[in-house]
Ligand SMILES: [Fe+2]
């Protein structure tokens with residue numbers, strides 16, 4: 001089920017029906033990290049010298065003139081490392097998400113419609129972490145994933161799912177939306193992506209459509225129940241979470257920058273000084289801005305923060321609207 005199908009499917013249904021539809025879709029279509037990927041197929045072998053590891057032009061680093069001017073073998077080396085590191089951060093983020101979903105489900109009352117779906121989501125994320133870790137292992141790259149700060153706070157983030165589920169599910173989107181956006185762009189561009197990575201991305205994009213659908217549905221359902229003060233405080237926190245988590249996921253930490261040998265000036269340019277990078281950053285959040293409007297998270301004060309975080313811009317009119325039309 002694509003994100004657009006899902007969205008059409010979700011309109012006009014009650015909250016409980018929507019969650020049931022999502023749960024049933026998880027039963028009908030789901031993937032197993034070791035059954036649905038032919039890891040040992042020779043076509044999927046990871047050869048560190050394979051030119052298909054060169055970063056595509058759709059990648060913020062891949063299109064930078066510094067990267068483009070490197071000899072092919074350096075481009076390949078950096079490309080494989082970067083893919084492995086982004087994958088590692090993605091799986092660390094999913095580990096936080098799984099723990100958070102458990103904390104969230106733990107407190108749900110009997111008969112709660114969220115219990116079944118959040119558990120389906122956790123099951124799927126477990127498979128994602130297995131498939132991502134397997135890719136990292138096969139890449140042969142000893143990547144650390146997120147920055148030191150991200151890894152240090154990771155054990156505490158799932159607690160927010162218990163304390164402030166509304167904020168937590170916005171946090172879920174802060175991770176899932178950028179990853180999904182980047183993976184869809186790679187799949188759509190039809191670049192000469194390595195078939196193993198392509199398979200992993202296809203599986204991931206297919207299941208993330210449901211997860212993102214759930215987070216949107218949950219937040220829209222919960223928003224009217226927030227108290228006025230809560231809504232205002234959350235409206236200020238949301239843009240900060242978005243930007244912070246997005247940076248943790250997309251920007252390589254110190255070790256990764258050193259391992260890849262990216263000069264400081266290039267780092268500054270790519271994350272996020274260059275105009276194309278800034279546009280890319282804004283485009284990542286068009287769907288979340290739409291959701292923020294719908295959930296009462298946009299007011300004059302919060303809009304200033306969205307702008308200060310560099311993630312302001314036009315909102316999508318519907319989920320997964322192509323970026324060029326949205327901002
Ligand atoms: Fe995932």
Ligand SMILES: [Fe+2]
Pocket residue numbers: 125176207208211212
């Ligand atoms: Fe997910």
